[in-house]
Amino acid sequence: MTDEIKPRLVKCFAAVFPGLPETAIPAAAQDTVKEWDSVAAITLVTVIQEEFAMEIDLDELETMTSFARIHEYLHRRLSAT
């Protein structure tokens, strides 16, 4: 499951942060990516919803602050289904 999620999540990050090298994406976090503002955060959640065909409550935005945390969130959601 993890292997399937990661490349798709990388694709989402690459779309929202086109200036971020692909190798740097797994380590990306709100604190370290200056383009990661509130608009980018909403855009990121929206493309993740599209890519993984799932609804994400915008209230979850507060916790989705890094690639790793989002990856973990997706793993949890997709494992539960």
Add this chain to the structure above:
Amino acid sequence: MKLLEALAIANKTSTNQADSRTFFLACGFTPLHLLTFLKAHLQLQFPDLKIEIATGVYGDLPGNLQRIPQAAAGAAVVIEWPDLDSRLGIRQLGGWSPKVLPDILDSAASMLTRLEIAIAQISCPVALSLPSLPLPPLAFTAGWQAGGFELQLRERLARFAASIGAHPRVRLLNAQRLDRISAPVGRFDAKSELLTGFPFRQEHADMLAELLAALLRNPLPKKGLITDLDDTLWKGILGEVGVEGVSWDLEQHSQVHGLYQQFLGALADSGVLVGVASKNDPALVAQAFERADLLIPRDRLFPLEVHWSQKSQSVARILKTWHIAADSVIFVDDSPMELAEVQAAHPAIDCRLFPKTDPMAVFALLEDLRDQFGKPALSEEDQIRRDSLRSATVIEQASAADSNTLDDFLRQADALVTLDFRKNSGDTRAFELVNKTNQFNLNGRRYAESEWDCYLRREDTFIATVSYRDKFGPLGKIAVLLGRRPSAQPFLAIDAWVMSCRAFSRRIEHQCLRRLFEEFQAEELVFDFVGTPRNGPLVEFFAAFAPPGPQFRLTKAVFDKACPALSHSVKEIR
């Protein structure tokens, strides 16, 4: 389009394209995904450019309109109800009591006046969208009743739209088209509006952006339509049922053909060239066109290619008569085989099947044709194009005979060439001519409206808009020259020069250059010439003086020596 796809389009092209254009998205809400979709759709509309989008600040639509820079390539202005009065939204709690409704109406009317003034002052093209989201349930009537408050509000909005829509730079988004591609019930996202200030569902933002981008692109319309006759312009095979047997009415269950005739008549009267390619008996067709109940008069159709040869040959002759390329033309026929034959010979032509047995499909065809031929406004030239092509045919025949015949012909033509040197940036015809002319075109360069305005604002530039009339009638504005007079230099630099093909063989191009030499006391003209696949007529003209090449130079001495006799009267307007 999905958001991921929109981001991919925007990101991919933004790193490849060198020439950039910045558009402005003016709205009172958070632009969020609308910005992304607009950027993607504009990128698709302008694939050779790098598109950038600038925006304003949240909650200040009037201020954002004033923030639109003069150099913007265009502005997408999106009005929603809360922009007229924040009580018409759900993020502000100003009260919905029946007592405040008159005040909301007044404040909305004031805001509309303010917006109209601000939009009219924008110097770039404006694509304007009126409120597309539902009004909140603030009035006291049930939802199924259109109450006085809502009717009055919409009436004020409609008056605003009619007024601002008449402004030459403003193009209003058609609500009927938006309704078709974005169901009203699926547009509003209350949760997103409350959490982020972005009120649209993604699908609606995508559709809205697509139409706004199309308005800003303002694509050039097709120029001509070639139609079949039997089972297309009318129901029935003329050779089988005779002149009285063909029909286009309700009684004969052939109303769709009447609608098509009516539509073609409207196209012809708005400047579209309409020709006929039919395998038929010419004498019978001539009789059919005598019928008084035809909805498109015979004189609206030019030329008529009626014989038994291949339709591709008819199409080739019509294109030659019209002086336009196949990609500017739509061919309509009820026979898939004929369509295929024409398509094979003219790959660039747009072939459409006339779906004679399916009224809904005919209606859809007419809507599609309207899109292909649609233009923001009609010009004087639209009214005279067909007649001037007819007279051009006569003149070209004289031209083909010998130069003495042409000299005599032109001498007796009572021709008047008018050169208008006024920099009237509101003259859309000059702009349109430069951007759509292919054959007599110095370099094929197209101008964005903002570029055009910037060019004309420069002090060292000039424009000559050329009109022509003779005893055969007016041709209207048929040529444009754009140029510069570098300071303290004896030459004129010509950056753009186009002339409509309807004006060929009248030596108008020679007269234009003669007037430029004289008007500016120039010793030499330096043309920014670039050969294109289509500008053969311009190359041929230059070749009479010297072999053309980049920065083609023409001295007055060389011009005077090779210039043929010019017998026009000339009028200049400054």
